[in-house]
Amino acid sequence: MLDATDKLVLKEVAGLEDIPKGAYNIRKNGKLLGREVSANINIESNEKGDGIIIDIKPGTKNESVHIPVILSQAGLHDVVYNTFIVGENADVTIIAGCGIHCGGKESEGHSGIHEFKIKAGAKVKYVEKHIALGKGTGRRILNPTTKVFMEKNSQIEMELTQLGGVDEARRVNDAVVGEGATLIITERVMTDGDQIADSKNEIELAGTGSKANIVARSVIKGNSSQDFFVNLTAKAKCYGHIECDAIIMDNGINQTVPALRALHPDAELTHEASIGKIANDQLMKLMSLGLDYDAAVNRIIQGFLR
């Protein structure tokens, strides 16, 4: 069922050596490659047939669902709309991600629109990894969108990672955080060559006691460019923090724009942002421990993107 390329891509994006246990939906070149549901997690195609609905029963604990996408067909630009409904007090891990294997001259792309409806008290860990492999020269394009709607006291921790090979990525993250709910986003992006990546985040702290922590770590190598925008809007007594750091190497360029808007007098919003080269004192420290310059740079980047 899985060829060598599929296995390679699955390993990179979802850490899978083979077909996963539990619920999964594997999409390859715009078509269903395999699906399994569990007693608590149902997956079915949506009415339009352009995506899936993942329905997680209330109270589901310690289960995971894998929904990786493989793209290896030259010229294909796949668009998919997935909806996640996470029932009350469930506690689950969702592992998504897209791997492009480009073997030719034509471009390949995937746009995944993921909508999350997180019910009261539910807790979600969402891990999304994007990567592009292969020796082809076609552009590899990944445009992910997440839309998150959080009910009372729910929590989502989103780990969004793109560490190489993607020529063009335009990400959109929107979230509405309800009463007592907590949103944690950690975005890690590394670009090289002439790659471009931008990330636009619209986060609304709508409910009393809601919290958001947005962390972005960018490494910009070669002639690549990355832009990161966050609008964090507070409409209630809440707490929000943005932390975005970019390390520029070679001739990379970066825009980092964290914006805070307090529309409620009891909102507490903070941000910190930095753009710069690897700090000299960090390099000195690692070199004083015996690493040469290149090894020191690698270790610093590894830690930064962890």
Add this chain to the structure above:
Amino acid sequence: MLQLQNVTFKVPDSDVKTKLPLQKTIVNDVSFTFERGGFYAITGPNGSGKTSLAKLIMGINELSSGKIVFDGQDISPLSIHERSNAGIVYGFQHPARFKGTTFRDLLSIAAGTDDEETLARIIARVGVCSMSFLDKPVDSKLSGGEIKKIELATVIARNPKVAIYDEPDTGIDLWTIGPMVELLKREQKEHNTTTIVVSHNKAFLEAADTLLLVRKGRIAYSGDLKGAMPMLEDLSVCTFNEPCQGENDARCYR
């Protein structure tokens, strides 16, 4: 075994009045030999060149002239990591803070292994930091004292022939300074580590076999603490009374 031969370090500067570029001498023609297994304290007023001298040994500052010979080899052209691999390690006065890198990462790099038991043995040997430190990111959330303890551990984990500690007691609580001095003395004795501590702290000055008093970029005195006392006491008397104008218009120039 570690010889400084006519070591000079100059930095670009400019004349205050004319703004013309000139060079400022920070370390001025210093010659000294550190013997294997000795415990040395480098002290002196602020801005006298203590840290610059220590950084010259590690290769963090580049020599303007002179030579540094270590175990018979001229290490002057060697980079920081080459000197580290030759057995010289430096504990920074203001240790670097990272994002994402943990104490475990630094200790693993220093020890050359990520083996849990080995790391635990190093932590036990150092004594001043606990196992709970291991997975802490070495970032701005650490207190000044915590990061200095981590710094100390990473130096010791290298099993250095020459360990240089630049003001190791900065930010350290009073109750840890004693054990820290004992630790450095133990390392000196058990591993025959040549220990060089840049410090103003009496505890380190008393622990040293040899004290180097640095003034205006030169070694003004080397010997035991007793012999240095008259000079140290002299330094404690303000010599800037005239420009400061004393009680009438107090502006400290020290």
